[in-house]
Amino acid sequence: MIVSRTPFRLPLGGGGTDLPAYYTKYGGFFLSGAVDKYMHIVLNDRFEPGIRVSYSQTEIVESPDAIHHPSVREALRLLKFKDRIEIVSLADVPAATGLGSSGSFTVGLLNALYAHQKIVKTPEQIAEESCDIALNRLHEPSGKQDEYAASLGGLRSYEIDRRGKVTAKELRIANDTLAELEYGIMMFYTGIKRSASEILGKQQKKVATNDSDAVEKMHRIKAIGLESKKSLETGDLRRFGELLHEHWSVKRGVTRGMTTESIDSWYSIARKNGAIGGKVVGAGGGGFLMVYCEEGRHKVRTALTNAGLVEYRFRFDFEGSKVIYNI
Numbered sequence: 001m002i003v004s005r006t007p008f009r010l011p012l013g014g015g016g017t018d019l020p021a022y023y024t025k026y027g028g029f030f031l032s033g034a035v036d037k038y039m040h041i042v043l044n045d046r047f048e049p050g051i052r053v054s055y056s057q058t059e060i061v062e063s064p065d066a067i068h069h070p071s072v073r074e075a076l077r078l079l080k081f082k083d084r085i086e087i088v089s090l091a092d093v094p095a096a097t098g099l100g101s102s103g104s105f106t107v108g109l110l111n112a113l114y115a116h117q118k119i120v121k122t123p124e125q126i127a128e129e130s131c132d133i134a135l136n137r138l139h140e141p142s143g144k145q146d147e148y149a150a151s152l153g154g155l156r157s158y159e160i161d162r163r164g165k166v167t168a169k170e171l172r173i174a175n176d177t178l179a180e181l182e183y184g185i186m187m188f189y190t191g192i193k194r195s196a197s198e199i200l201g202k203q204q205k206k207v208a209t210n211d212s213d214a215v216e217k218m219h220r221i222k223a224i225g226l227e228s229k230k231s232l233e234t235g236d237l238r239r240f241g242e243l244l245h246e247h248w249s250v251k252r253g254v255t256r257g258m259t260t261e262s263i264d265s266w267y268s269i270a271r272k273n274g275a276i277g278g279k280v281v282g283a284g285g286g287g288f289l290m291v292y293c294e295e296g297r298h299k300v301r302t303a304l305t306n307a308g309l310v311e312y313r314f315r316f317d318f319e320g321s322k323v324i325y326n327i
Contacts, residue, residue, distance in 0.1 A: 002043040002115050003325035006108035007034035007317040008092070008099035009149035010185075010290070011281060012232075013247060014225025016254070018143030018160060020135065021204040022218050028160035029222050031171070031229055032149035034317040037092040039104040039150075043112040044086045051076070052086045056095075071106045074137045078129065079113050087112075093312075096193040098282025103146025106130040107321045115323045123320055124168070127151035141204050153320025157229050177235040182316055184237060184292050186275075186300060188309040190263065192286025203255050217254050221247060241276030241292035248279035263289065269307055273299040288312065 014030030022028060046052060053059045053072050061067055063083070064076035072087060087109070095101045107130045114121050121129075130147040134140045148158055148166055155171045155178075173181070206214035224247045231239040248267070252259045263280055266289055270278060274296020281288040289309065293300055301311055 001325065001327055002112045002323060004041045004043075004108040004112040004115070004321060005324045006039045006041070006104045006111070006150050006321035007153055007319075008037045008039070008101065008104050009033065009146055010035050010099070010314075011145060011149075012155070013228035013243065014222055015145065015247075015282075016143070016203060016218055016251065017222045017225065018145040018158070019141075019204050019207065020143070020164070021207040022215075023143075023160040023164065024162050025207075026219070026222075027162055028143075029157070029225050030145055031155070031157050031225055031232075032145055033155040034149055034153040034320060035099070035314040036317045037099065037312075037314060038317075039092075039101065039108050040090040041105070041108040041112045042086075042088040042090070043116055044088075046084045046086045049083060051081075051083065054086075054088045070138050071102070071109065071133060074133045075106065075109050075113060078133065078137075079110075079117065081113065085116075094193065096287070097189065098280065098287030100146030100150060100282070102142075103130060103134070104150040104321075106133055107147055107150045111321050111323055115326055123151040123153075124148075124166070126321065128166070151321045154318045155232075155316060157225075171229065172233050174235055177232065177237065178316070180237055181232070181240075184241070184294060184297075186291050186293060186297065187281075187312045187314060188266070188289045188291070188304050189312050190266065190280075190286055190289055190309060192260075192262075206255055214254050217250050220250050221254075224250070237292070238276060238294060241278075241294070243277065244279055244290075244292055245271075245277030248277070251279065260286075266304060266307055266309060267291075269303050270300050273303045275300050 010033045012031040017028035018030050051061050067073040093099050110126050127148040131144045134142050156168045159167045224243050228243045270291045275291035275293050278291030281290050
């Protein structure tokens, strides 16, 4: 039996510039962290013939080609698995909530499958193969942030050149700044699940067709990401919070579906009670609302809880995806 553990990711700046429609023309840049909420993949040899896959559904099939779950099907094809394997996934956070569950799933699955075959791959190789499954094999309207942040862990900046090559650099953050950042970020679950693919598909289409307004907003989002990196590395967390607000103000106008009246109301409540800035995590439209506070955390917590949201506390993960059990 093999068990892999892969963190979910928390985008901190530049999100959306990791989409191929943007980075193949202009190059991408984003900041992302990993948090201590995990996707666990359990892999076991199966005594009976066939393949069993258990997630929100259970499939028992004769070959990889018959598997309905797209990431599992393509991962087994990639590694040439044929038969007698069981795969079970367990997640700390529901899917479709903006924390990159799909990317974490594929990264964790590949880690477990390679461990089963006694093949060693670097975190970067695992991330790139996971991106290949999503972008090239499944043709999903996704980027590269989820897979790289989940595979490498920590807090890092990522540059993507026009050919899609990703360069990751660990952020040079002082320990005191890191502690303040972790304390100041507050996460609230809105209870809204949404299709990231639908929103990202619209965003990609606008950029691909050279919609001048959308492209200009994406340029601004990349610039905000670069400035956010500087603010974190210099310890200017108030400025980081202000940049979160600016990022959300720009992002919500890129395409329809990024926000709703309810989200706008909750965000306004957070700002009125002391939050410096924030945004909806992920593609938008639902999932988690992230806000940053220097003071007034209790007021923000009380106000958003009274509005029906649920706080979800976390710490940063610095290990990335790993096999935690192999026997």
